[in-house]
Amino acid sequence: MLTDKKPVSSLRAAYGETLVELGKENPNIVVLDADLACSTQTVKFQKAFPERFFNMGVAEQDAVGTAAGLAYSGKTAFFSTFAVFASGRAWDQVRCSVAHPRYNVKIVATHGGVTVGEDGASHQALEDISLMRSLPNMTVIVPADSIETRAAIRHAALTPGPFYIRLTRPNLPEVFDAKEYKFTGSASVLLEGQDITIATFGETVIEALKCSEILEQKGISAEVISVPVIKPLDDDAILNSVSKTGAILTVENHSIIGGLGSAVCELLSEKMPVPVKRIGVRDEFGQSGKYDELMKKYGLTANVFVNDALGLLERKNNKK
Amino acid sequence: MSEIKRLSEREIQDLSKLSNKLREQCLTMIHNARSGHPGGTLSALDLILVLYKKVLNLCRDWCNCPTWAQRDRFVLSKGHASAALYSVLANCGYFCEDELSSFRKLGTRLQGHPGCNCLPGVEIPSGSLGQGLSIANGIALALKLDKNPSKVFVMLGDGEIQEGQVWEAAMSSSHYKLDNIIAIIDRNRLQIDGETESVKSLEPLADKWKGFGWDVIEIDGHDYRQIYAAYQEALCKTVPVVIIANTIKGRGVSFMENNAGWHGKPTNEDEYNTAIEELRGKC
Numbered sequence: 001m002l003t004d005k006k007p008v009s010s011l012r013a014a015y016g017e018t019l020v021e022l023g024k025e026n027p028n029i030v031v032l033d034a035d036l037a038c039s040t041q042t043v044k045f046q047k048a049f050p051e052r053f054f055n056m057g058v059a060e061q062d063a064v065g066t067a068a069g070l071a072y073s074g075k076t077a078f079f080s081t082f083a084v085f086a087s088g089r090a091w092d093q094v095r096c097s098v099a100h101p102r103y104n105v106k107i108v109a110t111h112g113g114v115t116v117g118e119d120g121a122s123h124q125a126l127e128d129i130s131l132m133r134s135l136p137n138m139t140v141i142v143p144a145d146s147i148e149t150r151a152a153i154r155h156a157a158l159t160p161g162p163f164y165i166r167l168t169r170p171n172l173p174e175v176f177d178a179k180e181y182k183f184t185g186s187a188s189v190l191l192e193g194q195d196i197t198i199a200t201f202g203e204t205v206i207e208a209l210k211c212s213e214i215l216e217q218k219g220i221s222a223e224v225i226s227v228p229v230i231k232p233l234d235d236d237a238i239l240n241s242v243s244k245t246g247a248i249l250t251v252e253n254h255s256i257i258g259g260l261g262s263a264v265c266e267l268l269s270e271k272m273p274v275p276v277k278r279i280g281v282r283d284e285f286g287q288s289g290k291y292d293e294l295m296k297k298y299g300l301t302a303n304v305f306v307n308d309a310l311g312l313l314e315r316k317n318n319k320k
Numbered sequence: 321m322s323e324i325k326r327l328s329e330r331e332i333q334d335l336s337k338l339s340n341k342l343r344e345q346c347l348t349m350i351h352n353a354r355s356g357h358p359g360g361t362l363s364a365l366d367l368i369l370v371l372y373k374k375v376l377n378l379c380r381d382w383c384n385c386p387t388w389a390q391r392d393r394f395v396l397s398k399g400h401a402s403a404a405l406y407s408v409l410a411n412c413g414y415f416c417e418d419e420l421s422s423f424r425k426l427g428t429r430l431q432g433h434p435g436c437n438c439l440p441g442v443e444i445p446s447g448s449l450g451q452g453l454s455i456a457n458g459i460a461l462a463l464k465l466d467k468n469p470s471k472v473f474v475m476l477g478d479g480e481i482q483e484g485q486v487w488e489a490a491m492s493s494s495h496y497k498l499d500n501i502i503a504i505i506d507r508n509r510l511q512i513d514g515e516t517e518s519v520k521s522l523e524p525l526a527d528k529w530k531g532f533g534w535d536v537i538e539i540d541g542h543d544y545r546q547i548y549a550a551y552q553e554a555l556c557k558t559v560p561v562v563i564i565a566n567t568i569k570g571r572g573v574s575f576m577e578n579n580a581g582w583h584g585k586p587t588n589e590d591e592y593n594t595a596i597e598e599l600r601g602k603c
Contacts, residue, residue: 030465054461054496062454062488069458072444075465077458093485096448097455101436 006173012110014146015167016041018153019078020048029157030070032056032079034063040080040110060085064093064105071103076157082116083109083125083166087132098162099135105163106156107132112142112166113253114286114294115203124286125166130258132164133231140231142166144205147176148228151183168203168253170291175205175226185229187237193223196309196316197241199264200251201227207295208251210302215309222309233263239272247275247316249309253300256280275315279305327374327548335544339369342411343572344599345420346403351592353424356432357400359582360477363508363541363567364401365408368394370547371473371504372408375555386414386440392470393443393459397452398477398506399433400584405442406430414441450483452476453503457489460498471555475504479511482520487532493560494533502554503534503562506541508569510580529562541565573598 022029023045032054037043046053056063060081067077079086086109087094098105109128116124132140141156141163143149149167156163175190190205191212198208205226212222223241227234242248248268250261261278268274281298295301299308327335343362350356371394372378379388396405403423410417415429422428429439433447444455456474463470476486493501505525513519522528526536535557539546547565554561569583570576573595587595 030462052465056492057488057495059485059488059491061450061485062457062492065451065454065485065489066458066461066492068444069455069460070462071458072455073459073462073466075462092448093451093454096445097451101445 006175008171008173009146010171011143011146011149011167012039012041012169014149015108015153016044018150019045022154022157023049023052026076026157028075030054030075030077032063032067032077034058034060034081034085036081039082040108042078042080060090061093064090065097067105068093068097068101068103071105072101076104076106078106078108080108080110082123083112083128084123087125087128087164091131094132095135099137102137102161104160106165107163108153108165108167110167111169113168113202114281114298114300115253115291116169116286117291117294118288120288121285126255126281126286127258128164128166129230129252129254129260130262133258133263137162138231139163139229141229142201143228144202144226145172145175147174147178147181148183151181152228155183155185166202170203172203173206183228185234187225187227187229187234189223189237189241190226191222191224193221193245195221195245196313197223197225197245197248198251198309199225199227199238199248199260201230201260202253204251204253204300207300207302207305211306211309214302214306220309220313227260230260230263233267235267235271238264238267242268242272242274247312249277249279249305249312251279251300251305254280256282275312275319277308277312279308325552327545331374332544335369335373338411339366340572340599340602342369342404342407344596345407345417347573347587347592347595347599349403349406349420349423351587352421354586355424356403356586357584358573358576358587359510359569359579360398360506360508361401361404362571362573362576363569364398364475364506365404365571366542366544367475367504367506367547367565367567368404368408370544371551372412374548375551376473377470389468390470393456393472395443395446395452395456395459395472395474396434397446397456397474398449398480399446401475401477401506402430402432402434405434406439409439409441412441415439449477449480450485453486453489454492456501457492457496457498460493460500461496463500471500471502473502473504475506478505478507478509478516478522479519481505481522490529490532490534498560499558501560502551503560505562505564506567507564508567510569510578510583512580512583514580526564533559535559535561536564537561538564538566541567542571572602
């Protein structure tokens with residue numbers, strides 16, 4: 001089973017370790033942080049390459065601008081802070097100083113989504129994918145585990161242009177096999193099915209797989225697609241799957257406004273209108289709580305969204 | 321400290337004459353575009369002109385080699401003074417002066433505010449105020465990593481420094497001991513809604529910068545001798561330096577001078593003719 005117990009590991013630690021590897025390979029890699037180096041794990045790079053690490057203090061706007069200047073001068077600049085600050089506090093700096101001139105700035109934003117937990121609404125980025133996705137030239141990635149994180153960071157370092165990569169705070173089960181996984185920028189079909197498509201990214205990939213198992217017991221065959229790159233969206237993968245299943249459920253630890261659900265609706269409304277159900281935080285702020293409590297409260301667990309899948313199937317069948 | 325170089329009388333006369341020509345070009349660009357920012361363009365022009373003509377270390381063949389690694393960099397953070405930068409760059413040969421007539425028109429390389437990777441000599445895009453000093457710091461850090469002795473000059477508007485990011489960046493420059501950064505503040509004392517001191521006061525401005533770990537040089541930003549001396553002095557410092565250049569918004573056109581109303585509007589035909597006549601009368 002795809003959801004059999006898997007080892008759990010830290011995406012942030014994988015990021016920090018990958019930065020150190022990249023730093024060894026390429027002297028032009030520089031890293032900036034905004035007083036969160038231990039949380040984001042850029043501290044690993046700081047220890048290995050202190051001369052190429054810049055702590056910008058609690059000043060995200062300045063940090064983004066400084067990263068832009070370093071990138072303009074030929075460096076590949078990674079900047080990390082919490083997702084809520086990287087995307088919101090410094091949005092205009094990302095827009096004007098990074099995205100417009102297409103500088104090699106890689107924003108790796110940790111603590112995305114409601115699963116930040118106890119820190120509550122001020123620290124829970126539920127709009128970051130929406131904010132970053134609307135910027136021209138920006139690639140937006142959300143890895144599902146530490147293996148995908150390593151590959152995505154490496155891909156960003158080797159690919160010219162601005163990236164926004166969102167990592168989760170909690171450790172996550174390893175969905176992918178480190179020996180086989182290759183980051184291609186495409187969506188991947190994790191489980192083939194006929195009746196309904198479930199598209200997701202990040203920590204809800206494992207929940208989508210669990211949902212498919214429950215649906216299978218009810219005689220429903222779900223196709224699960226992992227979409228680590230929200231922008232540019234892998235249109236063909238979505239269209240291919242939906243042309244087969246005729247309905248799609250999108251699941252994300254993000255607002256239903258502007259994230260994967262929106263991106264899928266934008267695509268399908270023009271190319272292949274079918275019933276869609278968006279699962280995510282429904283236009284509200286988060287709150288303090290434990291990981292499991294928050295996932296349940298905001299409807300991000302398999303048990304909760306099985307019902308959404310059934311409702312969606314009903315809509316699909318009524319349409320026929 | 322080595323003896324500070326000075327401009328000769330001849331050099332000053334030449335700069336003065338050239339500045340009138342470039343002021344006319346700027347006003348013509350803005351007039352023909354039916355939009356732009358004459359006030360801050362004319363206040364900044366002399367500072368940019370002396371920088372490019374007498375101070376920046378640029379490749380002799382710069383029109384073919386605008387990204388020569390050893391060049392000094394200039395970042396125009398107050399991007400609305402783009403006409404001043406474009407007229408100086410054209411005069412230096414980065415692109416043909418004829419192209420100035422495309423200013424702010426569809427498809428132009430001379431965007432209303434400096435754009436991206438398209439016009440030789442323009443280092444970075446700007447326009448959203450407050451971002452240039454951070455970018456200049458990033459360039460300065462990269463130069464240090466690369467052991468490149470080039471300098472980074474960055475021009476800010478005085479109204480612009482009401483942006484909080486400027487002070488975040490000012491802290492970074494001194495924290496990272498960026499002695500290769502020279503900031504220039506175009507202190508024309510006016511912003512869109514009126515006098516800086518009535519909109520949101522900046523004074524005591526020199527003390528603020530000193531408090532952030534910067535050396536401060538204050539000059540008359542239209543006196544070529546003082547401008548040149550300030551740049552020479554700044555190049556010798558071992559900490560980040562800010563030149564507070566007291567300027568006149570709309571400098572050179574009497575009806576525009578010290579009038580906030582000319583921040584961002586073009587001339588009508590009569591105003592344009594009067595302005596050009598006045599500038600030509602000074603040649």
